[in-house]
Amino acid sequence: MMSFPENWSIDIAESIDQAIRTLGIRYEAIFDGIKAFVSFFLNSVEGFLFFLPWWVLLLMVLVGGYFATKRVLSALMFTVMIFVIGLFGYWNLMIYTLAIVFVSVLFSLFIGLPYGILMAENPRLARYSTSVLDAMQTMPSWVYLIPAVSFFGLGRMPAVMATMIYALPPVIRLTSHAISNVDSETLEAARAFGSTKIQALFQVKIPQAAGTIMAGINQTTMMAVAMVVTCSMIGAKGLGSEVLIAINRLEVGRGFEAGISIVFIAIVMDRLSQGVARSMDRKAKA
Amino acid sequence: MAVKISVQHVSKIFGSKPLKILQDLTAHFDKSLVMKETQHVVGVHDATFEVNEGEIFVIIGLSGSGKSTLIRCLNLLHRPTGGEILIDGQNICDFSPKKLRELRRHQIAMVFQNFALLSHKSVLENVSYGLTIRGEVKAASQFKARQMLLMVGLDGYENEPISALSGGMKQRVGLARALANDPEILLMDEAFSALDPIVRREMQFELLKLQQQLRKTIVFITHDIQEAFKIGDRVAIMKDSKIVQIGSPEEILTKPADEYVERFITGVDRTQILTVRSIMVVPSCLIQMRSGPNMAIQEMKRNGVSSAFVIDHDLKLSGLVTLQDALKAIAEKLSLAEIINREVIQVEPSTTVSDLVPLAAQSAYPIAVTEEGRLLGIVTKVAILSTLG
Ligand SMILES: Nc1ncnc2c1ncn2[C@@H]1O[C@H](COP(=O)(O)OP(=O)(O)O)[C@@H](O)[C@H]1O
Ligand SMILES: [Mg+2]
Numbered sequence: 001m002m003s004f005p006e007n008w009s010i011d012i013a014e015s016i017d018q019a020i021r022t023l024g025i026r027y028e029a030i031f032d033g034i035k036a037f038v039s040f041f042l043n044s045v046e047g048f049l050f051f052l053p054w055w056v057l058l059l060m061v062l063v064g065g066y067f068a069t070k071r072v073l074s075a076l077m078f079t080v081m082i083f084v085i086g087l088f089g090y091w092n093l094m095i096y097t098l099a100i101v102f103v104s105v106l107f108s109l110f111i112g113l114p115y116g117i118l119m120a121e122n123p124r125l126a127r128y129s130t131s132v133l134d135a136m137q138t139m140p141s142w143v144y145l146i147p148a149v150s151f152f153g154l155g156r157m158p159a160v161m162a163t164m165i166y167a168l169p170p171v172i173r174l175t176s177h178a179i180s181n182v183d184s185e186t187l188e189a190a191r192a193f194g195s196t197k198i199q200a201l202f203q204v205k206i207p208q209a210a211g212t213i214m215a216g217i218n219q220t221t222m223m224a225v226a227m228v229v230t231c232s233m234i235g236a237k238g239l240g241s242e243v244l245i246a247i248n249r250l251e252v253g254r255g256f257e258a259g260i261s262i263v264f265i266a267i268v269m270d271r272l273s274q275g276v277a278r279s280m281d282r283k284a285k286a
Numbered sequence: 287m288a289v290k291i292s293v294q295h296v297s298k299i300f301g302s303k304p305l306k307i308l309q310d311l312t313a314h315f316d317k318s319l320v321m322k323e324t325q326h327v328v329g330v331h332d333a334t335f336e337v338n339e340g341e342i343f344v345i346i347g348l349s350g351s352g353k354s355t356l357i358r359c360l361n362l363l364h365r366p367t368g369g370e371i372l373i374d375g376q377n378i379c380d381f382s383p384k385k386l387r388e389l390r391r392h393q394i395a396m397v398f399q400n401f402a403l404l405s406h407k408s409v410l411e412n413v414s415y416g417l418t419i420r421g422e423v424k425a426a427s428q429f430k431a432r433q434m435l436l437m438v439g440l441d442g443y444e445n446e447p448i449s450a451l452s453g454g455m456k457q458r459v460g461l462a463r464a465l466a467n468d469p470e471i472l473l474m475d476e477a478f479s480a481l482d483p484i485v486r487r488e489m490q491f492e493l494l495k496l497q498q499q500l501r502k503t504i505v506f507i508t509h510d511i512q513e514a515f516k517i518g519d520r521v522a523i524m525k526d527s528k529i530v531q532i533g534s535p536e537e538i539l540t541k542p543a544d545e546y547v548e549r550f551i552t553g554v555d556r557t558q559i560l561t562v563r564s565i566m567v568v569p570s571c572l573i574q575m576r577s578g579p580n581m582a583i584q585e586m587k588r589n590g591v592s593s594a595f596v597i598d599h600d601l602k603l604s605g606l607v608t609l610q611d612a613l614k615a616i617a618e619k620l621s622l623a624e625i626i627n628r629e630v631i632q633v634e635p636s637t638t639v640s641d642l643v644p645l646a647a648q649s650a651y652p653i654a655v656t657e658e659g660r661l662l663g664i665v666t667k668v669a670i671l672s673t674l675g
Contacts, residue, residue, distance in 0.1 A: 188363055189402035193416040193467065194391035203419070207406040 020150045031151055038103070038160050046099035054091065058082055061268060068275020078271065081264035088257045090239060094265065097228050097238035100156060101269070104163035104224045109217060112168050116175025116216075117201070126176060133169045141166055141230050149234050159228065159236035167223040174216025178209030214277030221273050225266045239265070290471065290503040291337040291360065296369035298355050301326030304367040317526050329355035329364070331527045339470075340501040346514040346550075347524030353507045356524070357475050360505060361394050362386060373471070391420040395464035399476040401456040403448045403463075409435070410444040412459055416467040427466075434462035437496070454485035461493075465500070474506045478513065490517055511550055515539075515559045523547055535559045556673050557640035562633055565673060566655045566663035572597055575604050579615040579622055582607050593651050595661060596626050603654055603661040606630045632656045633665075639673050646670050 024031060049057070058079050065075030085094050119126045144166045148158035182205050190200040206213075232240030239262050246255030299307050307326045317328050330352040337343040345353050358364040360371060362378060370377050378389060395416065403412050410431050411418075417427035435441050438458040448456065457477060464472055478486045494517060497504065508514050514521045515535035522532045523543075531543035539559055542548040571589035573582045575598045586594055586609050593608040605626035615625045631645050632654045642665065646653055652664040 183400075183402070185398050185400050185402040186404065188358075189396070189398055189404075192361055192363060192390060192396040192473075193419060193463075194387045194389075195419050196387065199419050203415075204404060208404070210406070 024151060034161075035152055035157055038107075038157050041103045041106070042099055042156055042160060045102050046095065049095045049099055050092075054086065061272075064272050065268070065275075068272045068279075074271065078268045081268055085261040085264055088261055090242065090258065090261050093237070093239050093242055093258075094261065096156075096236075097240065097262075097265065100159055100163060100228050100231070100236060100238060101221070101224045104160050104167060104227070105217075105221050107160070107164040108167045108171055108220050108224070111164075112171035112216075112220065113175055113213070116172045116213075117179055117206075119172065119176040120179035120205075126180075129172070129176075133173060136165075136169050141227055142233065144227075145231070145234050154235040156236045158234055159231035162231060162234070163224050163227040166227045167220045170219035170223060171213075171216040174219070175209070175213050178212030178216070179205050181212075182208045210280040211277060214273070214280050218270065218273040218277050221269055222266065225262070225269060229262055287338040287341075289336045290339040290341075290374065291505070292370075292372040292375075293333055293335050293337075293360070294370040294372070296333045296356070296359055296366045296371060297331050298329040298352075298359055298364050299326050299367045300329055308367050328352075328527045330359065330366075333369070333529050335522055335529065335532055337503055337505060339503055341519045342497065342504045342506055342517055344506045344508060344514040344518030344521045345524060345529075346508055346511060346521060349509060351524040352527040353509075353524055354475050355527075357473050357505055357507050360471075360473055361390055361396060363396075391416065392467065393469055394471040394473065395467045395469040396473040396475070397457070397460045397464050397477040399479055401453075401460045401480075403456060403459055405448050407448070408444065409440065409446050409448065409451070409459055412448065413462045413466050415463060420467075431462070431466055434466045435459075437465070438462045438492070452485075453481050454489060457481060457489060458492075461496075465496075470503060472502045472504045474504065476507050476509065479508065479510070486513075493517060511554055515554060523550060536561060536564055540564055555640070557643065558638055560639045560673055561635065562637045562639065562642060562653075562655050562665055563635040565639065565669045566635070566665050567669065569595060569652075569661075569664045572661075573607060573622075575599070575622060577622065579607075579612045579620070579625070582612045582622060583609065583616075586612070595630070595654055595664065596622065597661055601661055602659045603630070603632065603656050604628070606651060606654075630654055635662055639670060642670060643674075 052060075061082050062075050062079045065078040066072060069075060082094075085091065115129075119129055144162040145158075148162035148165075152158035152161060186204060186208065187200065190204040195203065228236065228238060229240035229243065232238060232242075232244045235241075239258055242258035243255055243262070246252070246258060297308050297311075298304075299311075301307060301324065304326065307320065307324055307328075311320070311328070311331065313332075315328065315331070320326060320328055333356055335343075345356060347353050355364055359366045362371075362381075366379060371379060373389070373393070378386065381389060404415065407415070410428060413431035413434050414427040417430055418424075422430075432441070432444065435444060438461055440455060440458050440462065443451070443455070448459070451459065457480075460477070478489050481489060490513060493504075506514075506517060515538075518535060520532060520534055521538060522529050523538070523546075524530065525546050531538060531547050533541070536559055538547065539551055539554065539556060542551060571585055571591050571594040573585055573594050573596045575596055577585075582594065582596075586592065592610075593606055596604045596607050598604050604623075605628040607622065607626045611625045611627070612622075614620075615622065630651070631649050633642060633645065633656075635655055635657060642653065646665070646667055652666045654661060655663045655665060
């Protein structure tokens with residue numbers, strides 16, 4: 001009487017597997033198309049990053065860091081961080097990781113920015129979307145690996161899909177929030193002078209919202225960096241997989257090196273994108 | 287004078303079923319009761335007025351009385367729930383979106399309380415915004431924008447960011463932006479209310495100066511009665527979403543429609559608004575030029591005065607005669623024409639009382655009010671004193 005009756009059971013796992021298999025077969029062409037498309041981007045970005053001499057990348061961090069923070073010391077520190085990753089012997093792994101982050105963020109923005117704008121313009125869409133976004137943000141990150149693996153197998157490509165979806169909510173939320181909170185009198189001014197909807201959107205709303213939108217882009221980027229590490233679980237090679245190996249083999253030193261490298265990347269990407277956000281915000285709020 | 291804007295029974299109700307609420311509304315509705323029972327806000331109810339070409343029409347009322355709602359109906363930022371708005375005789379509520387856009391781009395511009403400038407653009411880009419979006423070429427719109435900046439006294443600030451400007455300068459940009467479109471109608475919603483008093487007075491002066499050259503049709507909103515009376519040719523007073531009185535400042539001061547208006551106008555410096563016309567009286571004693579000094583003396587004695595104005599046959603003012611001079615004339619056998627004081631102080635009927643006060647202080651006699659030389663009336667010192675009180 002104390003334990004749950006054993007013969008009471010439902011088995012939906014089998015039917016879900018069946019459904020996904022059927023979907024995968026029926027829409028094989030579409031999945032293959034997506035796969036090819038994403039892989040193409042991934043390879044191009046990775047190819048480009050490998051094509052750059054290492055010191056050019058460091059130079060870019062230095063210059064970018066200076067423009068983002070306006071402080072030489074910070075810029076130098078960022079450069080040293082990336083340099084240290086190289087010294088750890090993780091340069092190539094870092095490039096793999098960066099490529100996945102860049103491509104995922106790119107797709108997130110490609111979907112998230114227009115969606116956020118649509119949400120701001122359409123209250124009904126906003127109501128429905130908000131609950132979905134809430135649900136997305138409460139789910140643990142590795143949950144996103146499941147559908148990615150089901151549809152696209154193992155490797156970098158499903159990693160991009162999972163990362164892209166996981167990192168999507170902040171950019172959507174903040175874009176929508178920023179656009180719907182543009183000063184109402186300023187919008188009235190745009191209308192009163194006879195702007196079309198498109199003119200009001202591109203000449204007033206988006207520029208006025210730019211600072212907050214950039215903050216959303218920054219958050220999305222940071223979530224992508226975090227997710228890429230998780231994605232090593234499905235075989236995406238990069239700094240994350242190094243941590244995973246270290247954990248499995250209890251190699252503390254190796255784990256530390258890889259872990260520090262990830263932290264460095266996170267810091268540099270955070271500061272660079274924050275700098276851009278701040279400068280755009282200054283311009284918009286000025 | 288041609289009517290530029292004609293507002294006919296315009297109402298604006300905010301809420302989910304505005305039309306139904308409007309139908310059920312009686313003339314003496316209670317705004318807060320409507321709010322409580324139906325969750326609808328009556329923004330404006332049954333507003334009717336006309337604005338003439340080249341006129342400054344001021345709408346005044348306490349905060350929440352519906353001024354902003356009403357002015358936003360004039361360019362359809364708010365679409366009226368009922369009523370018509372005619373501009374140059376055309377009902378703009380029937381306009382297609384495209385035609386409405388053209389109206390806003392060419393005929394009607396707006397200046398906002400909190401400036402509503404585009405903070406991501408420079409001063410020049412802000413001023414040329416209206417021109418840019420209606421598709422004018424960059425060079426032409428920038429040229430025009432520079433002219434406007436010169437006109438509002440901001441030349442040299444073209445490339446400044448908006449954040450570098452003071453409040454008064456920001457509103458000058460707002461004004462320049464509105465004028466750049468060369469609109470016939472200018473809507474100004476509490477345009478000077480966010481400015482501190484000194485800057486505000488400067489801007490009022492500036493507006494009146496610009497208006498002298500430009501002769502736009504201006505609808506100006508304020509909650510400050512001094513401002514309303516200073517710049518308004520006519521003033522509409524709003525209370526609880528309704529217009530309670532429309533008239534010239536002088537009409538409102540002399541004949542307030544109800545207690546509410548009366549309370550509104552207490553504290554107003556009446557001498558700035560009241561003109562001689564409303565305080566002059568018909569002189570009790572007038573002397574014809576052709577009558578002699580003897581008759582003048584008799585006339586003055588009968589009315590119990592010691593001086594009187596002398597007029598000629600077509601009522602033109604000739605001068606002033608005193609009892610003393612008249613007696614002297616009889617003694618020295620002079621005619622009336624030889625003894626009258628021809629240098630009497632004359633003012634026009636539109637002179638304000640405040641301009642009259644220093645003149646009255648210099649003169650020992652009542653002041654003559656004339657129009658093209660014809661005597662219309664006189665102003666006694668007692669009348670002036672009573673307006674000051
Ligand atoms: N968009 C809106 N939705 C609902 N109520 C509004 C809206 N705009 C104004 N109101 C209400 O209409 C009334 C008149 O407001 P408003 O025209 O702004 O007054 P004023 O400009 O005279 O201060 C107020 O009670 C205000 O709360
Ligand atoms: Mg208002």
